Amino acid sequence: MNLILQGLSQDRAAATHIANLASGRLIDLSATTWRCEGIAMSDALKAEIDSACHIAKLDYAFMTPERQLSDFKLLAMDMDSTLITIECIDEIADMQGLKPQVAAITEAAMRGELEFNESLIRRVALLKGLDASALERVYDERLQLSMGAEKMLTAIKAAGIKTLLVSGGFTFFTARIKKRLGLDYTHANELEIVDGKLTGKVIGEIVNADVKQRTVERICTELGILPAAAIVMGDGANDLKMMRVAGLSVAFRAKPVVRAQASVALNFVGLDGILPLLT
Known part of the structure; x- marks a missing residue:
């Protein structure tokens, strides 16, 4: 080795x-x-x-x-606290003065102590009545890419590897990041907005651990590859199922339960830390 x-x-x-x-x-x-x-x-x-x-x-x-970068055909990434530095829902909640309550639920869910669907429903319910302009403020004022993200993606694209952002967060953010970074695929939760206000509900199926895994497998099928040709990056317990089917799983600034099960853990360097592993 x-x-x-x-x-x-x-x-x-x-x-x-x-x-x-x-x-x-x-x-x-x-x-x-x-x-x-x-x-x-x-x-x-x-x-x-x-x-x-x-x-x-x-x-x-x-x-x-x-092992070479050319062995892989898909890079699948979690968004919150992986590709970006924040948990979007916590920052949205801050606009309601509810960040401590929501962040505590987020942390418990990411450690695997709370079932993800339940945790998301509880957190989103606390946002009821918030003006939807808060989402734009979070994107403009607080959302930052994690260290090394752009360098990593430049190398990934140069190698002909497709990119998937699959998130238990929200389409408002994944759509903008997809356009900004030129990603190939995204899948996330959609917040319900009525008359410019958040209703406290999510539209459609919640993107939990099972859905994340199925999304990675679906994109692999579309690309005509096996999941073993995918690199999957995440930080929370809801990322573990999609990480388990990957050829290389990367825990980034991750919770202990995730670090313990991933192929590789990046605790100090940036996301571009995957590149020296595959040269």
């Missing part, structure tokens, strides 16, 4: 220490990215590397040397 190490600082000494723990040969990929070759991976070694990397603020991934 190869062990890929990457961070935000040029701390080659930390990378050298970890390479020595793994008994691997260290190769510089950049000032902040290294590859250790010839690693005999084991659960004990992984636990040791995990602890050392946490202390050094380095992300790590054990990868088979032959």
